[in-house]
Amino acid sequence: MHIRGQVIFGVFAAVSHVLGYEVKTPPLDTEWTYKVGTNPWPEYPRPLLQRPQWQNLNGIWKYRRAAAAEASMAPMNESFANAADVLVPSCLESGLSGVQDINVTHAWLTRDFTVPRDWARTGRRLMLNFEAVDYEATVFVNGRKAGFHRGGYWHFNFDVTDFVKTNGTNKLHVFVFDPTDSMGYNMPMGKQRTNPSHIFYRSCTGIWQTVWMESVPQNYIQKLDISADMDGKVKMQVATSGGNDTLSISVVGEEGVSIKSHEASTNGLIEFVVDSPKLWSPDSPNLYNLSIKLGDDEVTSYTGFRTVSSGEVNGIKRPLINGKFFFHFGTLDQGYWPDGLHTPPSREAMVYDLEVLKSLGLNMVRKHIKVEPALFYQACDQMGLLVIQDMPAMVDGDRKPDAAQQAEFERQYEIMIEQHKSYPSIYTWVVYNEGWGQITQGYYPEFDLTARTKEMDPTRLVDSTSGWNDHGAGDFHDNHHYANPQCGSPFYSILSTPHDPKRIAIQGEFGGIGHNVSAENLWKVEQAINQINQTYEIDTDLEAYNYRGHLLLTELKEQIERYACSGAVWTQTTDVEGEVNGFLTYDRRILRLKVDQWKADIQALYDAAQGRTGQYKGQKGLHGLGDICLFIYYEHDVYDQF
Ligand SMILES: *[C@@H]1O[C@H](CO)[C@@H](O)[C@H](O)[C@H]1NC(C)=O
Ligand SMILES: *[C@@H]1O[C@H](CO)[C@@H](O)[C@H](O)[C@H]1NC(C)=O
Ligand SMILES: *[C@@H]1O[C@H](CO)[C@@H](O)[C@H](O)[C@H]1NC(C)=O
Ligand SMILES: *[C@@H]1O[C@H](CO)[C@@H](O)[C@H](O)[C@H]1NC(C)=O
Ligand SMILES: *[C@@H]1O[C@H](CO)[C@@H](O)[C@H](O)[C@H]1NC(C)=O
Ligand SMILES: *[C@@H]1O[C@H](CO)[C@@H](O)[C@H](O)[C@H]1NC(C)=O
Numbered sequence: 001m002h003i004r005g006q007v008i009f010g011v012f013a014a015v016s017h018v019l020g021y022e023v024k025t026p027p028l029d030t031e032w033t034y035k036v037g038t039n040p041w042p043e044y045p046r047p048l049l050q051r052p053q054w055q056n057l058n059g060i061w062k063y064r065r066a067a068a069a070e071a072s073m074a075p076m077n078e079s080f081a082n083a084a085d086v087l088v089p090s091c092l093e094s095g096l097s098g099v100q101d102i103n104v105t106h107a108w109l110t111r112d113f114t115v116p117r118d119w120a121r122t123g124r125r126l127m128l129n130f131e132a133v134d135y136e137a138t139v140f141v142n143g144r145k146a147g148f149h150r151g152g153y154w155h156f157n158f159d160v161t162d163f164v165k166t167n168g169t170n171k172l173h174v175f176v177f178d179p180t181d182s183m184g185y186n187m188p189m190g191k192q193r194t195n196p197s198h199i200f201y202r203s204c205t206g207i208w209q210t211v212w213m214e215s216v217p218q219n220y221i222q223k224l225d226i227s228a229d230m231d232g233k234v235k236m237q238v239a240t241s242g243g244n245d246t247l248s249i250s251v252v253g254e255e256g257v258s259i260k261s262h263e264a265s266t267n268g269l270i271e272f273v274v275d276s277p278k279l280w281s282p283d284s285p286n287l288y289n290l291s292i293k294l295g296d297d298e299v300t301s302y303t304g305f306r307t308v309s310s311g312e313v314n315g316i317k318r319p320l321i322n323g324k325f326f327f328h329f330g331t332l333d334q335g336y337w338p339d340g341l342h343t344p345p346s347r348e349a350m351v352y353d354l355e356v357l358k359s360l361g362l363n364m365v366r367k368h369i370k371v372e373p374a375l376f377y378q379a380c381d382q383m384g385l386l387v388i389q390d391m392p393a394m395v396d397g398d399r400k401p402d403a404a405q406q407a408e409f410e411r412q413y414e415i416m417i418e419q420h421k422s423y424p425s426i427y428t429w430v431v432y433n434e435g436w437g438q439i440t441q442g443y444y445p446e447f448d449l450t451a452r453t454k455e456m457d458p459t460r461l462v463d464s465t466s467g468w469n470d471h472g473a474g475d476f477h478d479n480h481h482y483a484n485p486q487c488g489s490p491f492y493s494i495l496s497t498p499h500d501p502k503r504i505a506i507q508g509e510f511g512g513i514g515h516n517v518s519a520e521n522l523w524k525v526e527q528a529i530n531q532i533n534q535t536y537e538i539d540t541d542l543e544a545y546n547y548r549g550h551l552l553l554t555e556l557k558e559q560i561e562r563y564a565c566s567g568a569v570w571t572q573t574t575d576v577e578g579e580v581n582g583f584l585t586y587d588r589r590i591l592r593l594k595v596d597q598w599k600a601d602i603q604a605l606y607d608a609a610q611g612r613t614g615q616y617k618g619q620k621g622l623h624g625l626g627d628i629c630l631f632i633y634y635e636h637d638v639y640d641q642f
């Protein structure tokens, strides 16, 4: 079932400026660009903590650039009547925003809203939620400051009960500040650059994920941390706004029947056991719904029973899921869009990428120095795609963080773990990518960060340094090498280190073979096109591209057979700007792969891994797409058809 972002005139008819919004033609569009409309991302945005009383505040807002000094006071006297219409959520630099404003550092975004009448009951609180604003947000409701938040990838909210009218129109102003990589700044921002080039891309500024409000009782559940293991043990931590209180927890099985009820105090660790649950794995992504009641607050959530660990199998250190070695194979998944940049045009578009990967037999994605909307992780949980989650990097190269910048990076790293540690699909955290922002003089911060990660989240593995400056921290020895792999092998190259048998060997990046396409499928920005020739390897036709793909996967297979290779990440899911090395082009209109060949080569990796252990059977029941072009499935729910 899809709720498409359609132009629902009724909803916004009263707002006269709606007709001022139009997609600003981006350098490249997708099949979804002109289907987004003015009601984007209508889905409930927080699948792990759902409440019925919510209202979406996405849609057409007003926007103008601002000066730094304006942050202290909302411009209540300004009508914004002549200001630009902007789509929320979107990056201000994107075509979908309707403004496509490049290099904006300070901005005002504003809209009016009313509070549903039945939320006005005494004792209830009104929470204003932002799923992500890049990079800083100062939020005002009716001219009063509701709060401030720093960090471009994280959920935050404010209790605005005392600032709103429940019997009339309220004014919401958001002041945004985003310096990206300007001199003097060094902060978690992934691949955003003010001056994009080669592997760095157009930046994202502003409200790029859903804004919404919800009604909660006085004592309500603020945060739920859930993990569930292969022995049926559930562990929960529940943060509430009130004091000690009693929770009623129910685990719901198939057909909505409760299979386990448990009462507990909100204080401390909650533990109980569900008998013989169906386990979660990439092959069988079984999930269980949960309902949690605290007084007047009743929320729903879900979990998957699985155990991630590392252990020796036939003398080689391996990643284990539910006690068994699984070879993980996936793509470097950057999550950039030519029309929305950081914001996928819709959930359907976002899930399309994952469906293509799953259909090829991949069992993992490495979410590369970006963090996605919660619905992305929910989709991975539902589809059975493991996620290696990278921390968004600080700047690369010689500009190392100072002490304050390092402290801020570490603060946000902890937020990433706190906000994502309940998704079953995430099985590995990455602290540093290829030395970017990694201090290597005086001390190695990845040791302390790895230890802290294990304390905060003992249920996952840590890839402390994915590529380059490895000092022995974490669960993995992770080599990056283009184009061919060097996975757990007795050979390695510059910037890498010899295979370390004490840790799990993976190839965190390889492949990256490129193939140029015609201008209609390229990001039409001169600098990007001029830099296509920096691609590590260009294959002049698809015949050559597929031949090279076969050779590289065959090399990987032989490394699994001969050496200690336990997983690999192919660069990459899609082209991004001037990088033309995706399975799919940046607009998702061309799939470069000979599907049957790649599926066979990928299955051969799992078979080779099974040959080392006699355990892993690979992905069963792969759903044949044959040699046809995947993009003809755009109009349908591809996943349902398999
Ligand atoms: C808004 O207008 C009122 C009345 O004209 C004035 O007193 C107030 O200072 C103005 N506020 C701002 C922020 O300009
Ligand atoms: C809303 O309620 C306030 C406080 O009771 C009152 O002063 C105001 O006139 C009301 N506004 C409307 C539009 O009814
Ligand atoms: C944005 O700013 C950068 C850095 O100052 C500059 O190199 C670039 O040309 C600017 N881009 C645009 C489109 O103004
Ligand atoms: C919280 O309440 C529960 C049951 O009501 C009680 O068993 C527990 O000791 C209390 N914990 C604290 C820290 O007060
Ligand atoms: C969980 O609840 C959702 C929403 O009610 C429902 O669509 C889904 O099928 C349920 N999942 C399971 C595994 O029971
Ligand atoms: C790639 O293709 C584009 C568009 O056809 C062309 O302008 C560009 O020169 C090509 N670059 C390379 C390196 O082949």
Ligand SMILES: *[C@@H]1O[C@H](CO)[C@@H](O)[C@H](O)[C@H]1NC(C)=O
Pocket: 530, 531, 533, 534
């Ligand atoms: C790549 O192409 C650009 C623009 O066409 C050219 O200036 C540059 O010299 C080329 N670089 C290489 C390494 O061929």
